[in-house]
Every structure is written in structure tokens, then in C-alpha cells.
Amino acid sequence: MSVKIAPLLLGRICSGWRTIALSTPRLWSSIHVPEPYAKLPQYVRDGCLQLMKTWLTRSGGLPLSISFHKRHPPGSSPFLDTIVSLSSRWKHISLSGQNRIQLSRADVPILKSIEVSDYVVGDGPTETRDFFCGVAVRKVSIGTDLDPIQLPLPWAQLTALSLHRPSDPHLFSQSSLTSNLSSSTALTILAECRSLCECTLFLSPSADETIAPPSSVELPLLASLKISVIACGGSLLQQHDPLDRLLLPQLSSFALTGYRANPVGIPLSTLVSNATKLQNVEVDTTFFTRETLVTFIRLLPPCVQHLILRQNVICPNAPSFVDNDFLLLLTPPSQRVDGSDAGFLFPELDTIQLIYTAAFSDEALLGFIRARMGVHRLGRVRVKFLRYVERDILPELRSFIDEFGLSVSLE
Template identity: 35%
Template sequence: MASESPFAVQLGTNYCPKDNEVLEIQALLVEPTLRLKNLDDEIAELQKAIDKLVEERDSLGVYVDAHKALISPARRLPLDIIQEIFVACIPKHRNCVMSASEAPVLLGRICSSWRALSLTTPRLWASLHIVEPPRGRYGSSNTLVDGKVVQRVDTMKMWLGRSGQCPLSISLQSGPDYESPPGTPTTSHSKSGEFLQGLIPFVGRWQHILFRTPSFILDEMAHLTPADMPMLESVAFYPQQNHFPLRGLNWESFGMLSGPRLTSFSTTGNNFKPESLPLRWQQLTALTIEGPTWETSMTTEATLHTLSQCSGLRSCRLIVDDRQSAPTANIEFLHPAVELPFLHTLELDFGTVVSSLLDRLSLPQLRDFAFHGRANGIASFLSACTRLECFRIASNSFTKASLLESFRALPPTMRHLTIQDITRGGMDISLVPPLDDDVLAALTPAPRISACCPLLETLTINYCTLISDAALLRFVTGRMESASGSEATLRRVDVQFNRRMVLDVMPTLQPFVDETELDVDIQYLPPVSTQFSPWQGLADAPSAWGFPAEYPVW
């Protein structure tokens, strides 16, 4: 219609019509305006009919949906199946928290029948993580914190009261007191005793316990005996101390640690005194000693002596510090080599002093090994671990030569390699950062050259600095193309570069991602804006780092 108008050429322009043309345009619009009104009226009538149909459809939909709900599969599930589904919703890697955003509390907020079922399923309430509110932080008053403590103690008792006769898994996290000076038991810490007193009635069903509380609170448990805790299987004690000098626990009085079912023990390095612990070492399957290496008194010799008593260990995490050990003049005084025939997971931190521990360990079943610090014989140790599948290291524990030697010593069973590429603050500041293109080349297949770890499935490198994008591209393409018709083993490459992108490798790798199960996640530092801002110096200037315009300028 616009093309039929005598003013078609002027339409959509800034043309200003003359007086006689204005009259002509007004006459021209009489019939189209009337037609437009008629169309609006027709649309309104049709819209009324549509609205009536929509209303009828919605009413019928409510009727149908309500009846479909009666025959939904969820309503017809047997109660025991629903209970098993509920139990499967419980976190497996930690205890449940007092929150309505996850199971088991969330399950009781779906409908009344599910609530009744969840409240009568004891297994849902057999694990609990308890947090003591911190005092003197975020402006919270003592009255407010005291009220929160009472509320959580009551909730804790009600929660565990629903667990029937199930064995219990409990973790208690005490909040620090930001108001009281170091050195004395505080009002806040005395509240930890309220949580402990609330837990004592359930002590006969404690199976797994983890307490991060002040030392004197743990001392209140010293009177408990194995007879009081017949189900106890794992203990983790991490004493919190806000005074100096640090006071260790009096382990001799903790008779509970000699229970016949206790197989797992964890504590901090500054509290680990094996000579005073009443543990049944031969029945331990898990031993964890955490913390910075400078807080432990465990030397290589002391560690070997302890491990020699733990022949049943399956997993172990230790810190070792040889700074205080005197040189041994006679080799006859060294502890003999120790074999742990069942150990499959080991994590060691040696700190800054070279240790000979690996030279004197025999671990025929080792599958997962994490290592940090300085140690002799790492390559020979790795070559003896013929079933190793997972190796996790920090690059500053090696020189470039020793890292290459270690990679070449890895057994062909290796499937997962994780490297923290620490290029600063290493064990020796004179060392050149070891992880570079040459080291990655040892893992990269090439014509007539076999690469280390032929069955490698995942490579993870964090804070990578010296490896180039081109070397990473060669590694991935070499791994994927070396399969020679068979299925490639490489499944995931996860690299976090501590630099900016030089070469975009994803277009080349995209066919592997699309056609195979390869998962590639490569991250770089974001580019810094080089824009010369005309707003510089103004309070509302947009930031080159992506902060909002109203972000304060300092």
C-alpha cells in the first residue's frame, strides 16, 4: 500500500510537506484509518473468543493434571523404595548440615506424607555436622550468639533423637572467639561444652567422629572408655588453641582410642605423639596427620617406626620433618625398610629437608600417590610401584632433570596425573622452574617414540606458566592420533595457565571434543584493557578490571 501512495518517495525521510500536500495526505488517510479501526474491532472480538477458549483450556488442564497426579509413578512407589531414594540423597563425602536447602530436612518440605516418612527413617538422621556460632564477629552480640547456641543444641538433640539405634557420624566445628584474649577458656568455648554434653547421651552409638574444638573440650572426653563407645570406628581430633605455648593432648588418658573396632585416626602434626597414643596400631586401616611440616616432631626414623606397627593400613597421609634429626653415623642404627602390603593411597609432605623415607618403603599395592617436598629415590620408588594409577605432585619438589626421570619411571598403569606448577616459593630458589615444553614432550607420543604413561586418561595442571600453547596442542593431538584406529585413552585435559593466551588451540581440538569423549578445559588470565578512558579521574569512571561504575575509587 505504501508503494501506491503519491508520497512513497518521501516516506521514511525528513521531508516536510507543503500546506496543500498536508490536505492531500489527510484526505488520503480517511479510508485506511476507517479500515484500521474495523480491523481493531475484529481483532478484539477474536481475542475475546481466544480468551474464553484459554480459560476453558486452563480449567480443563487443572482437572486433568489433578487426576494424573493420582496415578503418578511417585505415588505408587512402595514406602521402602522411597526410603532408599531418600537415603541416596544424603551427602556421602561429609555429614549432613542443619539446613533446609538439602536432605534430610528438604525432603520433609515436599508434602506431609514425605515429611512423615522422612521423620520415621532413622538412617536419614544418623549423620550431622554441628557448627558452634562464632562470638564477637560481624557485630553479633553475646545475647544473639547465646540464643543461636541454645537453638542449635536443641536442634542437635532433636535430630539425633530421630536416628533410632543407627550408628552415628558426627562432626563438631567450634567457632573462634574474637573478643577474648589468648590464654584462657572463654565464654564462647564454654559453649562448646554444651554441644559436647548434648552429644554424650548418644556416645554409645558414635561410629565416626570429627571434632575441631578447643583442647580443654577434648580433654572432657578423656574419661570415655571402649566400653562406652562399642561402635567407634574412626576418630579425628583437631584441637584448637588460642594460647602459647601450645599444649598437646594427654593421649594416655584417652582410653577410647583403644577400642576393638577403631580403624581410622586423624589429628594434627603438633598433637601426634605415637609413643603416648593408646591405639591398636595393627588394626588401623587409615592414618592421617595434617598441618604444616614445621609443627610435627615426626622424623623419617619416627615415621618408619610408626608405620612398622600399622601393617593393615589402606590409606595414609603424613607430614615428615627431618630438620631436628641428627645425622646417623652408623647405618646399623637406621630403622629397617617397612612393607605395607595393603596400602593403596599415600600422601606425603616432607617440607624443605630431604627425606630418605621413600627409599625404605615397600608398597606393592599403591595406586594413588601424592607427594610434596624433597625426598631421595623418588624415581626408583615410582618404578617399584607397578600398580600406580594416580600421581599428584607439586613441581617445586623437583628439578627439571628429576621430574623427567620421575615421569620416565612411572609404570604403564598410570591413568591420572595432577601437577601444581609452583614456580615461586620453591624448595630451592636457585632451581629453574622444572615444568616446561621438554617435560611435557616426555608425555607426548611421536613417530617411533613411545611416550610415558601410555594409558593416561586425565592430565591436570594448575597455575601453568612455562608450557607453551603449541606444546599443549602437540600433547593432545599426539595422544589422540596415536591410538592408530583403536580408542584413545585420553579423556580429560584440564590446564589453568598463569598467563595470557598466545595461541588458541581449541579450533584444532574441537573435532576430538565433538567426535570422542575428550573433555578439554583450558583457562588463561584475562586480558588487561588497553583502552584510554575519557572518564579517568572521575568518581563514576568504569573500571578496566570489570568493576561496576559505582565501585569506589581509592
């Protein structure tokens, strides 16, 4: 509730603007509420509560978009109680902290999207806490240490799903890097989500793998898939991972992030090789050896336009595989100084970002950019090196920057 930003800022321009702002309910139909610290004087907390109620009153009867962050300790909150009393008007709700919501699906008739960072089971019968299954709910993002397959979610009607770990460390049952979602459980859940367009999964090798997943799952509408893994041990995302059975004909954006110690095989090779419409790819190189990374890149379809290769900060001393020879894979054969005629990957590449993975020279990067600009103009090049500058190549790229709008960031 800052007076430096809208809508409060609009009331400080002049009396005319203030009148318009106060009489325009749509300006007040979104609000973020961080609950004040418990140690603050009661009159301060009471004042904040009254401000929130005034803000919400100005929204009239419009649908509400609300985010609420509750600090420790857990317990009742007059702020949350006020928000819950308006549940029939919820359109988007985001909750973080240990909030136990006692609402049924009938209490949220227009609710479309839910984000809960730290989901815990509330008291009372199931039917009084199944607001996740509201008739209009289409997007759900939930962080929990509970078994995801037991969550009260309307899988079949979801178009966006995110299953991640809790943000509150007090809720972790094992360690700060674990979740209860395995590849087998994830595939079993996805088999029920035929309407999905976007999906984000946080996987852990410590999760239960006793479920027998389906032999294959096709999600005909899924366009974006993000998988995050912290696998310091175990067999997660090996050569024949259950998630490699996904068939995603409309997939255009894929991300594999996290950390994998002692990588073996090519993770999700079948999934990406069958994704013929893939345009945006982001992967962490700690999932690969040099050989498997090259093979993985060659499996990607030629229509890739945005490529991000990063090295997770958990393992800053891992070897970098993106060297001079690797850049040649992305260099047009007619422009190569070594005369090699190996296949040319991603002819429509627009953006390349190499984050802490660069093992090539500044001279090789200059040659790569020049070669690509001579065939298909790059829009953005971003490289984060783990070394000092060898040669300042920006002056030699100035013509591309000025004439074609090339964005270059070298750190």
C-alpha cells in the first residue's frame, strides 16, 4: 500500500484525479497484504487492518485478486478472516505462510487461479476445505510436503499446474532440498490432466517410487513444461525416466533446471526429440557429460529460437562443456574458419544465453556472433564467464548493435 504507486499515487495528483480514483472500483480490485509483525503495537496492526478493509470496500462488488503473506507464528489472523469473508468474490488468490482455509467449493464460485506456497491440511471434514475444486478453478500452484497424489485438486479441469516444495522451512519433513514428488507419481498425476497447457514440477529422488506409472501419457495441449530437480543421489532422470513417456505434440517451451550429481545417460531424450514444435529450451549442464550434452542438443528440433544453457550455482566448480568446438555446432558451415561441414543447428536461433558454462575464448565468441549475423540475425547474446576478459570484443560488435539492434551482455 505505497503512496508512490497506483492506485494511491493517483489520489495525490490533484482533487479531480483523487475523485476519479476513489470512484473507480476496478483500481481497487487487486491487493497484496503482508500481515504486520506480531511485535508491532496493536494500534499499528489495527490501523493496517482498517486500511485493508477500506481498500477492499472501494472495490465495490468486483471480482478480487488477492495475495496474502502470513508471518510466524501460525494461528488465527483478522487479516485472513477478512479475506476469507469475501471468498465469493475471489478470482485469483495467492497465500503464503501456514494458512488453514476452511472453505468448500461452493464458497468460491468464480475462483479461477490458486497459489498456495505452504499447504497444510486444515481441521474439519474434507468437504469444508475443498475450495481447490471450485467449478471455475483452472490454474493451481501449490507447495507442500504432503503426498501430491492425495491433494484435493480438480486434475481434469486444470490448464496450468505447478507442484513445488514448500517455501516455509518449518514445513519440510526431510530436508530443505526435498519434495514428495517422484517421476512416477508426476506421470500418474499428469495422466489425469488432459487439459493442461502449462506445467511446472519439482522432483526429488527421495520421494516414493512405489506407484506403477502409465506406459505413456499424451497431453495434446501442453505448451510449456518446466522440471526442477535436486538429485545429489538416487536414480532420478536417468536414461529411462518415467517422464520420458510423455507425448507432447504442442510443446514449445521446455526447461530442465536444478542439479544432478554424477549424470548418467541423456535425460528425457525421447520427450524432446518428439517435440517438433519446441522453440524455447533451458537446461542445466550439470545433468550432462560433454558427450551427452552434445547429443541432447542434436536431438532438439531445428525450430529452436531461444537457447539457455546454465550451470547451477550449487556446483560452481563443475567442468564447462560449452567450448570452442561446441560453438561450431551452432555456426553455419559456410562461415566456419576450420572448414568443417558438420550439421548446422537451429538456423532460426534468436537468443542464446550461456550462464557460467562458457569455456570458449573471446575470439571464438566474436567469430560465432559474426557468423550467425551473416546468416540469421541474432537478437540477444548473453554470456556469464567464470574468468576475466581476454579481449574486449564489444567495439567490433558495435555495427551489429547499432544497425540491427543486437543486444549483447558479457559479464
